[in-house]
Amino acid sequence: MALEAPKKPKANPKGKPPTGNTPPNGQENSKKGETAPLNFKPDKEFVKEWKVYCVTNDISQIDQFKKMFEFWKEHHGG
Numbered sequence: 001m002a003l004e005a006p007k008k009p010k011a012n013p014k015g016k017p018p019t020g021n022t023p024p025n026g027q028e029n030s031k032k033g034e035t036a037p038l039n040f041k042p043d044k045e046f047v048k049e050w051k052v053y054c055v056t057n058d059i060s061q062i063d064q065f066k067k068m069f070e071f072w073k074e075h076h077g078g
Contacts (some may be wrong), residue, residue, distance in 0.1 A: 042050075055059050 040061050050061070057064075
């Protein structure tokens with residue numbers, strides 16, 4: 001007597017994949033044009049504080065960096 005192969009489920013149990021039309025929260029800046037890397041290596045304590053601040057205030061790291069740079073230019077004649 002032969003065993004029958006298990007039947008495949010008809011529907012995807014994980015649901016439909018995301019459409020990709022709407023960016024995730026905090027990533028709205030990703031389609032504003034071409035990007036380029038900006039590489040620098042701050043100390044680990046600063047990185048931790050920076051990431052916690054951005055998550056706590058629900059803002060992307062790049063958006064916060066841009067706001068800080070604009071503020072700095074306004075107050076330092078840039």
